[in-house]
């Protein structure tokens with residue numbers, strides 16, 4: 001079973017998320033274990049302060065190192081001595097999260113997710129206690145909590161036994177690295193718009209070829225970077 005521990009100053013943000021949908025099911029079926037920890041539990045001052053002004057001046061605040069390093073070491077162990085998996089800081093400075101990375105993380109035994117707020121964390125936290133930095137994309141959020149949830153959801157659905165339908169993963173690996181084409185369900189005609197005839201033909205081979213062509217076409221038009229045959233952006237992943 002995968003264990004994920006989250007360190008945050010907003011543990012309440014995770015409550016509904018962890019109880020609902022596939023993540024909730026995975027936890028209830030003991031395929032996933034998640035612990036959420038309030039960083040303020042590792043403060044020792046009366047006001048549970050976790051931030052301070054940046055050296056050198058400038059706007060905003062920085063997360064101070066003492067509570068964060070204490071929390072990480074309490075939850076993950078020390079970097080030298082026998083951690084069971086990486087400590088990951090969610091950060092715009094991190095390596096972009098993609099499906100290959102999600103699949104790699106799903107094979108770990110233990111993940112510790114550190115959610116930063118404010119302008120970021122004291123660099124010594126990263127130097128002393130963080131193994132990797134991960135970003136979910138080039139846009140600015142207010143904290144690492146939503147990125148942590150994105151990572152947890154991506155990882156959870158790859159855990160063995162989580163998917164109700166084990167075929168979904170096979171289909172996905174076949175479609176690996178491409179966008180999915182259009183999907184339809186009943187009714188066959190809705191407000192004058194028809195479901196493509198091939199999908200109702202019962203010809204499974206024709207359906208498969210049509211879907212492959214729609215996927216390739218859409219990917220070429222919307223995300224040509226995913227098809228680029230040579231170069232850094234072409235990535236293989238196995239769920």
Ligand code: 4GX
Nearest residue numbers: 091092116120135136140141143144147
């Ligand atoms: N993908 N943010 C983190 C504070 C912060 C800054 C630096 C650690 C280091 C984000 C993203 C993101 C905003 C979360 C700044 N913490 N994280 N936060 N995009 O924008 O991961």
